[in-house]
Amino acid sequence: MxxxxxxxxxxxxxxxxxxxxxRRRGDALNPILFALIVVALxxxxxxxxxxxxxxxxxxxxxxxxxxxxxxxxxxxxRGDYEDGSLEQLVLSPHPLAxxxxxxxxVHWLTTALPxxxxxxxxxxxxxxxxxxxxxxxxxLALSTPLLSLIGAVCVALTVGMRRSGMLLxxxxxxxxxxVLIFGAGACNAAQAGLAFIAPLLWLGAGLVLALVLxxxxxAAALKISLS
Amino acid sequence: MNALTLWFxxxxxxxxxxxxxxxxxxxxxxxxxxxxxxxxxxGLVLAPRDYQQxxxxxxxxxxxxxxxxxxxxxxxxxxxxxxxxxxxxxxxxVLAMASAPIGAAFTFITLVTGSIWGKPMWGTWxxxxxxxxxxxxxxxxxxxxxxxxxxxxxxRQAARAASFLALIGIVxxxxxxxxxxxxxxxxxxxxxxxxxxxxxxxxxxxPLLVMTLATHIWFFAxxxxxxxxxxxxxxxxxxxxxxxxxSDAPRxxxxxxxx
Amino acid sequence: xxxxxAMGGYGTYIWPAYAxxxxxxxxxxxxxxxxxxxxxxxxxxxxxxxxxxxxTP
Numbered sequence: 001m002x003x004x005x006x007x008x009x010x011x012x013x014x015x016x017x018x019x020x021x022x023r024r025r026g027d028a029l030n031p032i033l034f035a036l037i038v039v040a041l042x043x044x045x046x047x048x049x050x051x052x053x054x055x056x057x058x059x060x061x062x063x064x065x066x067x068x069x070x071x072x073x074x075x076x077x078r079g080d081y082e083d084g085s086l087e088q089l090v091l092s093p094h095p096l097a098x099x100x101x102x103x104x105x106v107h108w109l110t111t112a113l114p115x116x117x118x119x120x121x122x123x124x125x126x127x128x129x130x131x132x133x134x135x136x137x138x139x140l141a142l143s144t145p146l147l148s149l150i151g152a153v154c155v156a157l158t159v160g161m162r163r164s165g166m167l168l169x170x171x172x173x174x175x176x177x178x179v180l181i182f183g184a185g186a187c188n189a190a191q192a193g194l195a196f197i198a199p200l201l202w203l204g205a206g207l208v209l210a211l212v213l214x215x216x217x218x219a220a221a222l223k224i225s226l227s
Numbered sequence: 228m229n230a231l232t233l234w235f236x237x238x239x240x241x242x243x244x245x246x247x248x249x250x251x252x253x254x255x256x257x258x259x260x261x262x263x264x265x266x267x268x269x270g271l272v273l274a275p276r277d278y279q280q281x282x283x284x285x286x287x288x289x290x291x292x293x294x295x296x297x298x299x300x301x302x303x304x305x306x307x308x309x310x311x312x313x314x315x316x317x318x319x320x321v322l323a324m325a326s327a328p329i330g331a332a333f334t335f336i337t338l339v340t341g342s343i344w345g346k347p348m349w350g351t352w353x354x355x356x357x358x359x360x361x362x363x364x365x366x367x368x369x370x371x372x373x374x375x376x377x378x379x380x381x382x383r384q385a386a387r388a389a390s391f392l393a394l395i396g397i398v399x400x401x402x403x404x405x406x407x408x409x410x411x412x413x414x415x416x417x418x419x420x421x422x423x424x425x426x427x428x429x430x431x432x433x434p435l436l437v438m439t440l441a442t443h444i445w446f447f448a449x450x451x452x453x454x455x456x457x458x459x460x461x462x463x464x465x466x467x468x469x470x471x472x473x474s475d476a477p478r479x480x481x482x483x484x485x486x
Numbered sequence: 487x488x489x490x491x492a493m494g495g496y497g498t499y500i501w502p503a504y505a506x507x508x509x510x511x512x513x514x515x516x517x518x519x520x521x522x523x524x525x526x527x528x529x530x531x532x533x534x535x536x537x538x539x540x541x542t543p
């Protein structure tokens with residue numbers, strides 16, 4: 001790998017982001033803990049009857065992962081913004097969209113992938129029928145990158161704001177709703193014995209579009225926010 | 228430079244637009260109020276009772292025009308947002324941001340009047356069908372644009388960020404509508420079936436159309452008024468803004484004789 | 487007259503709906519006026535402070 005080339009830059013960025021997360025690896029457990037708490041609250045709120053929980057299991061797991069992801073989204077740019085490396089990234093000669101795609105990938109690997117691994121446990125806590133679990137995991141595998149990509153664009157617009165939590169939630173909500181509808185909808189369809197492949201395909205199509213367009217939109221948004 | 232280009236550039240200059248909008252706004256408000264009153268009279272007094280819905284259908288005369296205006300305002304905002312992002316024209320930035328609260332107001336009225344209409348007609352204040360849910364998401368989009376605009380210090384950067392969000396939003400509304408439609412077909416049994424569009428008779432149509440015209444004119448009146456204030460905010464340090472501020476100052480108390 | 491306000495029994499729905507329409511639009515008309523006053527006062531204040539700064543030797 002030629003030093004100074006775009007490939008080297010991406011590799012260096014990925015290595016650096018992974019190293020930064022590794023140094024605070026305790027923090028990486030926060031989203032998992034939050035998701036566990038959210039899911040655990042539902043039986044307390046609705047009563048322990050398995051039938052009740054079974055009906056809402058897929059939806060609740062989805063919402064819990066969505067909210068955990070929302071909380072974790074803040075860490076995407078915050079560290080780099082505070083120490084100035086984000087500006088350096090924007091000013092670098094390499095394509096910003098590509099660099100951001102690398103950042104978002106590492107962010108997904110370190111925040112969403114652990115949640116995906118915990119998802120079967122969360123599903124079991126709510127008595128999700130075992131036959132639905134593969135559909136749930138497939139839907140989550142397609143939705144979580146989509147949520148990360150869409151979320152990244154919105155975080156880029158609010159980067160640097162001190163108390164952007166509520167505003168960020170307001171910004172992403174309209175964009176997250178279709179993803180949630182198709183993701184949880186696939187699981188609910190599978191649970192009801194209906195065809196579930198269509199929403200999964202829609203998620204796949206959305207993911208492919210987002211993989212290409214979201215980094216570009218994120219780059220444009222960052223350039224506006226940091227101007 | 229030909230006359231059209233010259234005119235276009237002149238219009239885009241803040242003090243010129245301030246003056247023109249200031250002259251037009253009161254007229255637009257006036258015409259909108261007169262047309263609105265006419266439409267209200269036509270809708271509440273003249274139009275006959277509906278065969279199916281009785282008098283309750285009269286909410287249509289405010290609900291439907293506001294629904295149309297909510298969408299029109301977003302389109303107006305999106306066009307100006309696009310111009311603001313690509314060509315960085317100050318006036319477009321201000322126009323885009325001025326139209327957001329007006330669109331939000333119309334969308335809010337649509338949701339509330341729709342909910343009120345729903346209660347006697349379908350027995351429920353709310354239902355999660357595609358149209359209502361999309362309308363709710365539209366309100367959230369407006370609130371997001373307004374929230375983002377007010378969260379950033381620098382007015383021009385704030386307008387650009389909010390404009391970017393507005394353009395993302397415009398892609399999102401059809402997606403939401405489509406996904407909610409699919410989601411509703413999945414849960415067909417529980418969905419309240421909305422009544423189909425009933426054939427509407429002539430003496431019910433004209434108040435609707437007049438009110439639509441009235442709300443359109445009101446929108447522009449309000450955009451003019453809000454844009455004027457937005458331009459003053461943006462150009463506070465400039466001479467023309469200072470002249471306006473000084474000429475608007477409350478009359479100084481006369482100097483007393485023993486001073 | 488009473489019939490007009492009763493609106494065939496639907497009065498309790500129609501009048502609040504129209505009220506919301508009128509009140510929200512009234513707020514939409516008034517809010518910019520208030521903001522305009524505030525903005526002009528701010529501009530005057532900045533001008534006064536600047537003149538005071540320049541006047542002091």
